[in-house]
Amino acid sequence: GRLVGATAEGEELAAEAALRPKDLAEFVGQPKVREQLDLVLRAARARGGTADHVLLSGAPGLGKTTLSMIIAAEMGAPIRITSGPAIQHAGDLAAILSSLAEGEVLFLDEIHRMSRPAEEMLYMAMEDFRVDVIVGKGPGATAIPLELPPFTLVGATTRAGLLPPPLRDRFGFTGHMEFYAPTELERVIHRSARLLDVTVSDGGAAEIAGRSRGTPRIANRLLRRVRDYAQVRGDGVVTEEAAARALTVFEVDDRGLDRLDRSVLEALLKLFGGGPVGLSTLAVAVGEERETVEEVAEPFLVREGLLARTPRGRVATPAAWAHLGLTPPPGTPV
Numbered sequence: 001g002r003l004v005g006a007t008a009e010g011e012e013l014a015a016e017a018a019l020r021p022k023d024l025a026e027f028v029g030q031p032k033v034r035e036q037l038d039l040v041l042r043a044a045r046a047r048g049g050t051a052d053h054v055l056l057s058g059a060p061g062l063g064k065t066t067l068s069m070i071i072a073a074e075m076g077a078p079i080r081i082t083s084g085p086a087i088q089h090a091g092d093l094a095a096i097l098s099s100l101a102e103g104e105v106l107f108l109d110e111i112h113r114m115s116r117p118a119e120e121m122l123y124m125a126m127e128d129f130r131v132d133v134i135v136g137k138g139p140g141a142t143a144i145p146l147e148l149p150p151f152t153l154v155g156a157t158t159r160a161g162l163l164p165p166p167l168r169d170r171f172g173f174t175g176h177m178e179f180y181a182p183t184e185l186e187r188v189i190h191r192s193a194r195l196l197d198v199t200v201s202d203g204g205a206a207e208i209a210g211r212s213r214g215t216p217r218i219a220n221r222l223l224r225r226v227r228d229y230a231q232v233r234g235d236g237v238v239t240e241e242a243a244a245r246a247l248t249v250f251e252v253d254d255r256g257l258d259r260l261d262r263s264v265l266e267a268l269l270k271l272f273g274g275g276p277v278g279l280s281t282l283a284v285a286v287g288e289e290r291e292t293v294e295e296v297a298e299p300f301l302v303r304e305g306l307l308a309r310t311p312r313g314r315v316a317t318p319a320a321w322a323h324l325g326l327t328p329p330p331g332t333p334v
C-alpha cells in the first residue's frame with residue numbers, strides 16, 4: 001500500500017477480505033444505495049428470478065467489490081470476479097460468459113477499461129443472454145450464436161460518465177457510491193477493530209476517521225498501522241493519542257495527506273510560488289510519474305480544495321498555503 005509503506009500486496013488483500021461485511025445490514029453507510037439495492041434484490045428474490053444488471057460508480061475503496069459480493073450472497077448465487085483490463089479480447093469474455101452458472105453474479109471491475117470488441121459482445125450478452133462467437137477470419141468467418149444462462153452483471157467504474165451510453169443504458173440500476181462521513185468511518189473502524197480483536201476508544205476511532213479521506217479501505221489500513229504502533233509502543237489500546245502519534249510516524253497528516261500529497265503540494269508552493277505550473281514539470285520536481293501525480297495525488301488535493309487544475313496549469317489555493325503553514329508571496333492571486 002502506498003499510504004503506509006511496505007505492506008505486501010498479498011497481506012493487504014487478505015486483510016481486506018477478512019474485514020468485508022457479508023450482508024447489506026452489515027454494510028455501513030451509503031443509505032441510498034443500500035435501500036435501492038435492497039428493493040431490487042428483494043423483488044428479484046420474490047420473483048424467483050435473477051437480479052437485473054447493476055452498475056456501481058465511485059472512487060476506489062468505497063465498497064464496490066464488497067457490494068458485489070453482498071449481491072451474490074443475498075441472491076444465494078456464486079460470484080465470478082474479473083476486471084476490464086484483464087479482458088484483452090472478445091474471446092476472453094466469451095470464455096467467461098459461457099462458463100457462468102445460472103444466476104451467477106459476474107463482477108467486472110473497471111468496466112470502462114474493457115476493449116471495444118469485448119464491450120460490443122457484452123451488449124448482446126446483457127440484453128439477450130446470447131453471444132456470437134466468431135469462427136474463422138475474413139470472408140469465410142461465421143458467427144456461431146451461443147445461448148447463455150441468465151446472469152447478473154455487476155459493473156464497477158470510478159465514474160458512470162466514463163461508460164459509452166449504450167453500455168450504461170443496459171444496466172437496470174446504477175448505484176452512486178459517495179465518500180463516507182467521518183461518523184460512518186468511525187463505525188467502520190469500530191466494526192473492524194472488533195474483528196481484529198483490538199480495543200479502540202471513541203477518540204481513537206475519530207482520530208483515524210478524520211485522516212481516512214472518506215474511504216473505508218484507507219480507514220481499515222490506517223487502523224492496522226495504528227494497531228501495530230499501539231502494540232509495539234503502547235499497551236495495545238488505540239487511544240486518540242496513540243492514533244495521532246502512529247499516523248505521524250506513518251506520515252499521514254491530520255487532514256489525511258500522505259507523503260506524496262505533501263511533496264506535490266510543497267513543490268507547488270516552494271518551487272513554483274503556488275503555480276500555475278504544468279503537470280509534467282510538477283511531476284519531475286517530485287520525482288514521480290505524471291500519472292501518479294494526476295491520478296493518485298491530485299483527485300484528493302482537488303477535493304480538499306488545496307489544488308486547482310486550470311487551463312494554464314496547476315495552482316495552489318490559499319488553503320494550501322495555510323495547511324503547510326506557509327505565507328503566500330505578495331501579489332499571489334487569490
Ligand code: ADP
Binds near residue numbers: 021059062065066
Ligand atoms: P472498491 O471495490 O470500491 O475499491 P472494496 O469493496 O474493495 O472497495 O472495499 C475496500 C475495503 O473497505 C474492504 O476491506 C471492505 O471491507 C471495506 N469497506 C468498504 N465499504 C465498506 C462499508 N460500507 N462498511 C464496512 N466496510 C467497508
